[in-house]
Amino acid sequence: MIITLKSNINNEELDKVFKELNNKKIEYKHIQIEANSNEKINLIIITSDAYNLDEHVIKSMPAVGQVLRITTPYKLASRQYKKEDTIVTVGDVKIGGKEIVIMGGPCSVESEKQVEEIAKGVKEAGGKVLRGGLYKPRTSPYAFQGLESVGIEYLLKAKEKYNIPIISEIMGIDKLDEFVKNVDIIQVGARNMQNFELLKALGKVNKPILLKRGLANTIEEWLMSAEYILAGGNKNVILCERGIRTFEKATRSTLDLSVIPLVKKLTHLPIVVDPSHATGNWELVESVSLAAIAAGCDGLLIEVHNHPENAFSDGEQSLKIERFSALIEKGKKIAEVIGRKI
Numbered sequence: 001m002i003i004t005l006k007s008n009i010n011n012e013e014l015d016k017v018f019k020e021l022n023n024k025k026i027e028y029k030h031i032q033i034e035a036n037s038n039e040k041i042n043l044i045i046i047t048s049d050a051y052n053l054d055e056h057v058i059k060s061m062p063a064v065g066q067v068l069r070i071t072t073p074y075k076l077a078s079r080q081y082k083k084e085d086t087i088v089t090v091g092d093v094k095i096g097g098k099e100i101v102i103m104g105g106p107c108s109v110e111s112e113k114q115v116e117e118i119a120k121g122v123k124e125a126g127g128k129v130l131r132g133g134l135y136k137p138r139t140s141p142y143a144f145q146g147l148e149s150v151g152i153e154y155l156l157k158a159k160e161k162y163n164i165p166i167i168s169e170i171m172g173i174d175k176l177d178e179f180v181k182n183v184d185i186i187q188v189g190a191r192n193m194q195n196f197e198l199l200k201a202l203g204k205v206n207k208p209i210l211l212k213r214g215l216a217n218t219i220e221e222w223l224m225s226a227e228y229i230l231a232g233g234n235k236n237v238i239l240c241e242r243g244i245r246t247f248e249k250a251t252r253s254t255l256d257l258s259v260i261p262l263v264k265k266l267t268h269l270p271i272v273v274d275p276s277h278a279t280g281n282w283e284l285v286e287s288v289s290l291a292a293i294a295a296g297c298d299g300l301l302i303e304v305h306n307h308p309e310n311a312f313s314d315g316e317q318s319l320k321i322e323r324f325s326a327l328i329e330k331g332k333k334i335a336e337v338i339g340r341k342i
């Protein structure tokens, strides 16, 4: 259950609500979400059973706006709580609206020249966000770990030159300030989807968060992770399906396409698809991307490289710039059929 509170309520009225809940031994969390720069939405999330709570009593209290019964374990992420689609704004880019947002760039930031060339290609092809990994979650400790903070300058230069926002993956809370300062969308990778301390910290910042689905996580677990960020007060969450682990080894992961229309029913949050990590094979990326557009995704996050054969990581799944551009052109036609646009 969620109790929404009216704006401009006084503490006395608010205390009456808390008192009623305390008397009934109901557990709750009082949270504040920034509606805009000068307004905060106040909510009370009931976290225990509330069978003994008289809704009429609560509703009649002057501080209370609405009482919403939410049947899913995720509350703020739920469509029952918020009927309208959430649109996450990143500069001029809106994720979750009519436009399908294409994000592209290298798996890893490798050099200034590499980022510059790819950023130019991504922008000219119609990409709206530039990706680039600085801290890489590699399976092997001996594999390339990323340029780390050295690479941020390359992304920032490309951002400035091509007027394109940047997305990069955070691996630990210790880097939070660096990411908040420099990055437009903070990516939480599949391996960190249930790093709850990180999610809590990201709930406290006012930056869009792209939350990838874990390697072997259910939709409910994924939405509960989104809930951690929302419950901290950050409402700018973008979900990203990147394939899950199944018995099948022919592709790197198994892309769960049905998750797109399903997630649209369960939550108001936007969902983008990463066809690169889902397939692990550049030859499959175009078809899968077009299918994801047809299924109703709000964006794509695609690995693009100027020289995939020499890439420091994930070259085998990275598109050359020309192929990325061709994909976008085809994607525009599919988008039109379903009443969207790229």
Ligand code: PEP
Pocket: 107, 133, 137, 169, 188, 189, 190, 191, 212, 242, 274, 277
């Ligand atoms: C990435 O996008 O660079 C990445 C490591 O992806 P994932 O977390 O989906 O494996």
Ligand code: MN
Pocket: 107, 108, 277, 303, 313, 314
């Ligand atoms: Mn990669």
